[in-house]
Amino acid sequence: MNKHWMLVSGLCLGLAACLGGGVGVSDSPSPNPDSGQPAADPGYGGGNTTVRFALKSGNQAVNCNSLLSGIGVSQAQAKLTEGMIYVHDVVLINSRGQEVPLQLDQGSPWQFLNLALLDFAGGSCKQPGVDNNKPLAGSNSEVVGSVPAGAYTGLSFKVGVPVSAKNAKGEDVALNHQPAHKPPHPILGVYWLMWEWQSGHRFMRVDLAPEGGVKRQDGSSNDKWAFHLGSTDCQADSAVVGGYRCGKPNRVKVRFDQFNPRQDRVVLDLQSLFAGSDVARDDSADFGCKSNVTDQECQTLFRQLDLRLDESSPGGNDGGQPLTDGRHSKVFRLEKI
Structure with missing residues (x-):
């Protein structure tokens, strides 16, 4: 050698x-x-699970009466006066791409069947004495439940109140459409989330009070610019659980392919939500957007939420439907806890 x-x-x-x-x-x-x-990251193994949410404006944490800067096209300063959303069908996505429902803890006062209410602003923003229905105490930014043991790598959920869900007996329970003052659970009886003129609920309510108010060309003004998302074009239909069928469901789908509940939380970013809106003025029928298909302000907000506001063509029946599969949300993002 x-x-x-x-x-x-x-x-x-x-x-x-x-x-x-x-x-x-x-x-x-x-x-x-x-x-x-x-x-x-080996993935999340399942068991008792908390999916955490946060309301932010850019990187600023937001709660009741927070003063936000740089909102919308006019870069307005505005105070948050309401911030609530419903989420449902929360699922974890396993390594094989299968969606496994998070079984929600029915002992939580913020959850009922497959539905949860997130109240970021909290009871201090509410007006006492508006109605007999009282706000739930405090705030909530979590969805709690459990999933079987497994290898989970993603998350999916929907913003909105479903038409119905099954209870432990396998019975269909009406959720979005039910007697307004006899709700099956307190989270469905919050007065300022009821939308009786649409026979349902507001799925997302974000109200802002911009400095100087909201101006119109005719000289009138209002102190608040409000965004209320909910199903529209609703008609009575006894064949549907709850008795109503809505032509435009307006439920938002959000999906993250990489998510670990021990490390990540979901952020609803108000700067992104209002990025194309001018919250300091409004010349449409509403001061803000109430999910009306004829409201120009809603065009921008729905586009940010990845929703189709109206039908793509007459008879298309795709109004109020998600534009994509939820993977490319402009409004919801993940951040490390």
Whole structure:
């Protein structure tokens, strides 16, 4: 054997020993916790699960009466006076791409069947004495439940109140359309989320009070600019649970392919929601948007939410439907807890 080759080989082995063993070509070094490189995520294993949400304006945490800056095309300053959304059909997505429903904890006062109410503003923003229906105490930014053991890598949910859901006996329970003052659960009896003129509920309510108010060309003004999302074009139909069928459901689908509830939370970003809106003026029928297909203000907001406001063509029957599969939301994002 060539003695020069033996010398080089021995030198290489010695260096490997000094360095704590050789590093093969196929091996990857362990990430340095101080390097900013994330460790490989094995996924979420299931069990008791909390999906956390947050309301923000850009990077600013938002709660009742927060003063927000840089809102909309006029970069307005505005105070948050309401911030509530319903979410349902919360599912974790396993490594095979299957959607596994999060079984919601029915002991939570903020949850009923497959529906949860997120109240970011909290009871201090409510007007006492408006109605006999009292607000739930405090705020809520979590959906709690459980999923079977598994390997979960994603999350999906919908913003809105479903038409119905099955109870523990397998019976259909009307949710969005039910007697306004006899709700099956307190989260469906919050007065300022009822939408009786549409025979249902507001799925998302975000009200802002911009500095200087909301102006119109005719000189009139209002103190608030409000966004109320809900099903529209609703007609009585005894064949449907709850007795109403809505031509435009307006339920928002959101999906994240990478999500771990131990590490991530879902953010609703108000700067993104109102990015194309001018909350300091409005010349349409409403001060803001009430999901009306003829309201120009709603065009921009629905586009941000990835929703089709009206039918794409006469008779298209696609009004109020998601534009995509929810993977590219402009309004909802993930951030590390």
